[in-house]
Amino acid sequence: MLYEWIRGENNDDGDRPSFPNKKSRYILVIAICLGLLALIWPVTRTDKTGNSTVRTSTISNDKKLNQQLASELEYILSRIDGAGKVKVSISLASGGLKTYAANTRNESRAIEESQNGANKKTTETNMSRDLAVSAGAPLLVENKTPEVTGVLVVAEGAKSPIIQEKLVQATSTLLNISPHQVCVMPGGDI
Numbered sequence: 001m002l003y004e005w006i007r008g009e010n011n012d013d014g015d016r017p018s019f020p021n022k023k024s025r026y027i028l029v030i031a032i033c034l035g036l037l038a039l040i041w042p043v044t045r046t047d048k049t050g051n052s053t054v055r056t057s058t059i060s061n062d063k064k065l066n067q068q069l070a071s072e073l074e075y076i077l078s079r080i081d082g083a084g085k086v087k088v089s090i091s092l093a094s095g096g097l098k099t100y101a102a103n104t105r106n107e108s109r110a111i112e113e114s115q116n117g118a119n120k121k122t123t124e125t126n127m128s129r130d131l132a133v134s135a136g137a138p139l140l141v142e143n144k145t146p147e148v149t150g151v152l153v154v155a156e157g158a159k160s161p162i163i164q165e166k167l168v169q170a171t172s173t174l175l176n177i178s179p180h181q182v183c184v185m186p187g188g189d190i
Contacts, residue, residue, distance in 0.1 A: 062095045062146065069175075077153060077170060082163045084156030087187065090175075092146040099142040101132035148175050154187035 070088045078086040108125040132139040151171050157163045164184045171182045 080166055082157040086155045089152040091150040093149045096146040097144040101139040101141045102129045103132050104129050148177050151182045153184045158184050158186040
């Protein structure tokens with residue numbers, strides 16, 4: 001039937017073709033084929049470099065956070081009387097904790113069957129979780145800063161036990177860590 005329509009052969013019904021010439025019919029068939037091809041053509045592309053870029057930026061963000069925290073601590077500790085020049089090194093447990101939003105779907109289905117007079121009831125439950133995405137990126141709900149595991153403070157004035165104690169107390173208070181996680185060492189020309 002399609003072949004006859006394209007060729008423009010007359011039907012037994014006496015209907016005349018809706019398109020007056022063969023060229024317009026061929027163009028219509030080609031347009032339909034191109035439309036179907038566009039529908040089935042894969043749209044998504046895999047980008048292998050995108051994943052490594054995300055990891056690199058996460059690592060550099062962790063380093064920036066560590067450096068920023070250390071420089072702020074250096075500035076504050078150097079303001080303590082008798083501390084002199086101060087250098088700080090901070091050890092972090094991890095890159096922190098990031099919590100992303102997820103869409104949860106629960107589906108349950110009950111099936112009742114009777115065989116030979118015996119009733120059988122089966123319940124099937126499915127739960128699926130999908131990552132919530134906003135503007136092409138996962139939706140971040142919570143971002144916890146990394147946990148500080150230890151701090152090394154090197155100060156010119158740390159030769160005095162009183163200054164050492166002040167530096168330990170200030171560091172443990174600022175970073176909310178216990179004093180045994182802070183090590184203060186005297187330093188020469190920093």
